[in-house]
Structure formats: C-alpha cells, structure tokens
Amino acid sequence: MQTNLADFIKxxxxxxxxxxxxxxxxxxxxxxxxxxxxxxxxxxxxGPRGRIYLMKQVLEGKEATRKTQLHLxxxxxxxxxxxxxxxxxxxxxxxxxxxxxxxxxxxxPLSERIVRSVLKEALPRKWLFTPAMKAGQLMRPLxxxxxxxxxxxxxxxxxxxxxxxxxxxxxxxxxxxxxxxxNINSATARVLDALDVQLVVAPxxxxxxxxxxxxxxxxxxxxxxxxxxxAWWPYVEAGAEAIxxxxxxxxxxxxxxxxxxxxxAAYAERAARISAMTRDLxxxxxxxxxxxxxxxxxxxxxxxxxxxxxxxxxxxxxxxKVEGLLRAVGVDVKLCADxxxxxxxxxxxxxxxAELSYQLRDNKLKNLQATEPEMIVSANIGCxxxxxxxxxxxxxxxxxxxxxxx
Numbered sequence: 001m002q003t004n005l006a007d008f009i010k011x012x013x014x015x016x017x018x019x020x021x022x023x024x025x026x027x028x029x030x031x032x033x034x035x036x037x038x039x040x041x042x043x044x045x046x047g048p049r050g051r052i053y054l055m056k057q058v059l060e061g062k063e064a065t066r067k068t069q070l071h072l073x074x075x076x077x078x079x080x081x082x083x084x085x086x087x088x089x090x091x092x093x094x095x096x097x098x099x100x101x102x103x104x105x106x107x108x109p110l111s112e113r114i115v116r117s118v119l120k121e122a123l124p125r126k127w128l129f130t131p132a133m134k135a136g137q138l139m140r141p142l143x144x145x146x147x148x149x150x151x152x153x154x155x156x157x158x159x160x161x162x163x164x165x166x167x168x169x170x171x172x173x174x175x176x177x178x179x180x181x182x183n184i185n186s187a188t189a190r191v192l193d194a195l196d197v198q199l200v201v202a203p204x205x206x207x208x209x210x211x212x213x214x215x216x217x218x219x220x221x222x223x224x225x226x227x228x229x230x231a232w233w234p235y236v237e238a239g240a241e242a243i244x245x246x247x248x249x250x251x252x253x254x255x256x257x258x259x260x261x262x263x264x265a266a267y268a269e270r271a272a273r274i275s276a277m278t279r280d281l282x283x284x285x286x287x288x289x290x291x292x293x294x295x296x297x298x299x300x301x302x303x304x305x306x307x308x309x310x311x312x313x314x315x316x317x318x319x320x321k322v323e324g325l326l327r328a329v330g331v332d333v334k335l336c337a338d339x340x341x342x343x344x345x346x347x348x349x350x351x352x353x354a355e356l357s358y359q360l361r362d363n364k365l366k367n368l369q370a371t372e373p374e375m376i377v378s379a380n381i382g383c384x385x386x387x388x389x390x391x392x393x394x395x396x397x398x399x400x401x402x403x404x405x406x
Contacts, residue, residue, distance in 0.1 A: 001025045001052075006061030013263050014097050015059070021094045022056055024087050025049075031081035031091070036342045036360055037074050045071045048081040048091050055098030064105040072099050074356065076349055077214060078310035078342040083317070092315070093259075096213070103216040119348050120215045124175045124207030124224065133179040149389035150351070157182035158403075161193035169284070170235050170243045171199040172228070172254065175207035177247055177381040184246050184381070187403035188281060192244075194295055194406050195288045199244065204231035210253035213260075214347055222264075225257050229270050236273065243278045246399065248380040249347060252315035254278045280312060281399060282321040282379065289328050296405045299330045305373035306333050306398065307364065307387065309380035310342050322379060322398050329402060333377075336367035345386035357386070365390050377401060 003022050009015035031048040032038045038047030045054060051071055058064045072095065079092045108116070122128050136143065136151040143151065157178075169192070173185060189199040205228045213221030232243060245251030258272035285292070304326065312318050326333045344350060344360030365387060368376055376391070377398040378384050388395040 001027065001056070003056065003060065005059050008061075009059055009101070014100075018055075018059055018094055018097045021090050022052065022059070025052055025089045026087050028086065030084050030086060031089075034080045034084045034340060036076060036078060036080065036344075037356060039341075040356060040359055041074075043071075046074050048075075048089075051075055051095065051098075052089075052091070055094060055101075058098060058101050058105070064102040066106055069102050069106045069108070072102060074353060076310070076342050076344070076346040076360075078346060079314035080310065080340060080342065083314045083340070096218070099216050100218055115352070116215050116348075119351065120212045120217050120220065123211050123348075124209075126175050126178065126206060129176055130179040133176075146354075150385070152180050152385050152388060155181060155183050157186045158190070160186050161189055161198075163193055163198070165193070165196050165198040167197045168200055168235075168238075168240050169197055170232055170240045171201050172205060172208060172243065172245055172247075172250055173201045174247055174250055174381070175211070180381055180385055181397065183400060183403075184397045187397070187400045188244070188246050191292075191399060191403050191406060192284075195291055200235060200240065202228075202231040202235060206231075208250040208253040210249055210347060213253065221253075222260060225254075225261060225271065226264075226267055228254070229257065229267060229274050232274060233270060236277065240277075242284065243274065244284055245278060245280050246379075246397065247382075248280055248309045248312035248316065248318075249382060251278060251280045252311040255316060280316060280318055280321075280379070282312070282318060282325065285325050286321060289325060292402070293329055296329060298405050300326075300401055300405050302331065302374045302401070303372060304331050304333045304401070305336055305368045305371045305376045306339075307336070307343060307368060307376060307378040307383060308339060309378055309383045310346070312379050313340065322377075326377075326398060326401065329405065331401065334371040334373065336364075336371055338363075338367055343383050343387055345380075345382035347382060350382070350386055358390075361386055361390050369393070375401075 001022050003019050005015050029049055035047045044050040054068050081091050137154040140151050207224050209221035209224030255275050255278050258275035261267045261271035323333050343364040344357035350357040376395045384395050
C-alpha cells in the first residue's frame, strides 16, 4: 500500500510504525472473511481492510469524523485478522495508533465520555472495584438483567497454599478477576504448589494497563505498566522463573510491554525482560504434564467445550495447549464450530458496544451448546463472565477443572 503521511506524524515513532504496517497491506481482503463485525454488519468499513483505509486517510492528513470514530469503535481488537493475514499486517498496533489520533480530533458526546471515564478510572483500581463488585453480588437478585450480566454469582476462593518451594514464579493477580472469580488464581496456586512451584504475588502490582490503553488513555496504560515492572523487578532479580498469567487478556498486554516502552530510556530494557518472562498458564503447564497425570486423585469425566479467547489464539498466537493438557488428564474436550471467532466480550466492548457484543455471545453459545457440554471452559475472565451471562451451563477457567481433580 502506498502512503504519504502528513507532516504532523511523519517523523514520529508512531508515524514510522504506522507507515511500515500500512505498506505491508496488499488489499487482499482475506481478513474480512474472519472479522466478526464484518460478518454481522456486512459493511467494508466495519472490517479490517476498510478500517485500515480510514486510518490511512487520517494519517495522511484527512480530518477524522464521528463516522471514522464509530467504525474504529466497533472493532473488537480480537486480532483474528492478524491470524488470517498472509502478509503479516500488525493490525492491532495500527488500530491503537489510529484510535489515539481520532480520539484527539473528534470530541465524543458527553454520555460516552462519562461512561469511558468511569470504566478506565474504576475498573483498574482494585480497592474501588472489589467492594463495588461485592455490593453488586449481594444485591444481584434485585438488579436489572443488564447489570446481572456484569455481576457474576459469588464464588469462594478456597485456600491459598502456604508451603515454601525453591522454584518460584510471579503471578499477576489482576484488577477485576480477584473480585469476579477469585478461585482462578488460588486454584492456579494450588495446582502449582502440588507440583512444587510457589506462586508469589507482588503486593504493588495491579492492572496490566490494557483497560486504559484500549480506551485510548495510552499514557495511563503505560503508567500501569511501569508500576508493574517496578513491583516485579526485585522478584525477577531474586530469581523468579516466570510471570504467570491466568487471564489471557492481561498476558497479551504484558507481553507487549517491551514494544510499548521501547522508547522509554528508563524502562525499555526492563520492559523487554518482563515481556520475555511472561507466560500464559497454558505455556507453563505442559512441562508438568506427566507429573500432573500421576498426581490426579480422580478422573475428570465431564464433557467440556473449550472457548479459546482471542487474546490467546490471535493476540499471543497460542493454540492447542489447553486442549492438549485437558485431554492428557482425561477430559473429553471439544472445540465448537467457528472457534476462531470472538465471543463478544473484548474487555470493555461488551459495555460500549452491547448490541454487537450480545449478538456475538449468542452465536458463540449456540455453537458451544451444539457440542452438548456439561461445562464450558475458557482462559480469560472477560470471556468467562460474558458467556456465563447467556447460559445456565457452568462456565469456568480450565485450571479449576484440574484443581478439582487434584
């Protein structure tokens, strides 16, 4: 794709990156075939190729409009198009740059500004979000359905193991997951404890930065990243083997710290080290497969449907590991039709683009239920909560199955 970037962006780091991405696009349109919003809406501007043209126009100096903003807002950032693209176009990075530019040019209606501000200020702050979620869970039967969908039924976290082990790994506790599904991290700690690995939570680490970053508060997202790097660094120097992610959305963000902070002289080197150490839980567990099978106290006999989150299969390009591990421990696990497509959660998307989000959720659940599962499992808190809001079938993190069997 030929480009002629405007002077205001041409010689900046963002401009140079955007230019390289645009030039790698060959207009083939393969991406539209796997774009969830294009499949729903049938509008070229609601597919990756159309959005790339819109961003190219802004980068070349054409003034962005509310319509430009709307089409970019409708993108899930699922990055399915990246998995499909034969030219390796890094669409996710381009849309971050494009949205940021459009946000500066187009003033949103007051109602949108309020909602987006509440999301980016409340969700990342555990001290604020956790009591609000607990209050919501107490009042859940009285809440309207639209709020019940965002407030999962309370679950007990169980016991966090207290044994000390020579092998230590860091765990990102996260911001919303401990309140919405506290058993995920404690189940992970128990499973690894049984394998003689100690999980350590750095007290000062918090939100990975994805919420703010994807709401166009790039500086706020980078501040979150810097805080986490500072919190983890003493443990890294003390010999922590890895930084374990139980939410694939967080993992995708933390693995990108090295790129996002590459131009920050104070943090670039450490950010790259942190990204290199970050592992989704499904990358950690296969090394323990034989030992794990030997420790199981009961066979997991449930029929399970697995939904691979977009942040795992497209963002991190990790496929097959969860299914392989579950099958190794005896689970009858199935992938549904169109398993590559997004469930519609996509971070704050289910709040900001509710109609499209619920259409995608219902399509996903229809395919998942066609496998006749007794349980649905996934690997990201947003997917778990979103899917559970539309079905009576239990939806859990896959590590909870293994914890139960141990």
